[in-house]
Amino acid sequence: MAGLATYMQKSSKPPAAGNGQRKPSLKRLNTSFRNPLLDIVWTELNTKPRELEELRHVSDTLADECIRALRVKAGTDALKALDEYVSAPLGQKDPNGSIMKFKEQIEAVPEWVDWGLVRQGQDVFWKYLVPVIIVLTNYSLAGGFASGKVTDILSCTNYFSTPGGTYQRMLETCKFLLDVMKSTDCFRPFKGDGWSSIVRVRMLHTQVRLRIIAQAKNRPDLYDVEEMGIPINQEDLLGTLCEFSIVVITNLRKMGIHPTPNEVTAYLHLWHVIGYYLGVTGELSNHMVSEEGATALFDSIENHLVDPNEGSAKTAHVLLHSLALRPPLFWPYSLHTAVMRMLVGDKITDSLGFTPTPWYWNMIANCVLFLIRLLHSSTLFSQQRIYLYRTFVPRLYEAFVARRNFVDSHHRKVHCDFTLKYIPHLAEESKED
DSSP states (O other), rough: OOHHHHHHOSSSEEESSSSOOOOOOOOEEEETTTTEEEEEOOOTOOOHHHHHHHHOOOOOOOHHHHHHHHHOOTOOHHHHHHHHHHHSOOOOOOOHHHHHHHHHHOOOOOOOOOOHHHHHHHHHHHHTTHHHHHIIIIEEEIGGGHHHHHHEEEEEHTTTHHHHHHHHHHHHHHHHHHEEEEEEGGTTTTOOOOHHEEEEEEEHHHHHHHHHHHHHHTTTOOOHHHHHOOOHHHHHHHHHHHEEEEEOOOOOTTTOOOOOHHHHHHHHHHHHHHHHHHHHOOOOGGGGSHHHHHHHHHHHHHHHOOOOOOHHHHHHHHHHHTTOTTTTTTHHHHHHHHHHHHHHHHHHHHHHHHHHOHHHHHHHHHHHHHHHHHHSHHHHHHHHHHHHHHHHHHHIIIIITTTTTTTTTSSSSSSOOOOOSOOOOTTOOOOOO
């Protein structure tokens, strides 16, 4: 409780409609910008589409300038290149000081960070591990492809074009989660696994962004920066942050699992910290202080971005096919689609080209979710569950996933790292390196 009180006091510029201000009036979205695939109640906490559109043209400037100065090539570990530059004798060329500015930012700890809450947030992840993974795979990732603009960027990179490549991305996402959920020590600069994974992902985002922008200058017909926005912009980053944080909380409740208010605040704070090191900037990131603010932010972004296209449907199908009968859930494809429909809803699931779920798969899905709810809605043995998951899941991952190196459809070994292996090509002949 002390950590919660400290955080709420130290959080800078919390969202409006708090601290004794009048409660937000509930107003339905104006039909001129209401998304027909969604049913959102518009409040004073929501962000207007115009503001979000502006964010689509805001980049991660510090990381962009750092990567340009380092001249990191595809296949090279960008964080290692940064570490080597910092450790090298003085005299290397960095006329604008962009490399050192980036280093200072990723090493800094904002004054609002409460490490006690970070630890509590990590405990929430482990306490509800199985339902969290269900939400992330079937809602955040599969359902998240309903954003045509985001899917178009993925299409440029070929990251999700084949089941093998898609599964590799999933393994890397799992590795990222395991790294950032270890302990508060995992956020130690240049030493903690969590911090290293976050910064590597941020630098990978930057490499992809710069590559697409450079190639789009010659091929605006395939990616129009003016119309689509800067690749992996601030709205995209905020949306991703919400998918891994508030979306998890709201969908746990859909499954009948109800985290306590303190658990919700701690989990949001954990992802607020992760977002800072991922390069999320601006006042909107402060919406992560409260559940109401985070929910309103996600609703606004979802309303603005959800617009499925052909690439959305293809990518969502490829993702669920790549996960079929494989870790982390070992579910068949039809069970994934049934649970996705329950969580995401019929409108978006239909828009992504998924056929109606047969009654027997609905029944199986309901039974599975009932068992999950039964095991995770009780506080009985919750501390023991946290300890067992935190201790043994990373070991199981290393033993049966990372070391085994699952093979893809082309019988190539699947391994995990965050270097730029898929070089964005804005052409139909794109293929993996």
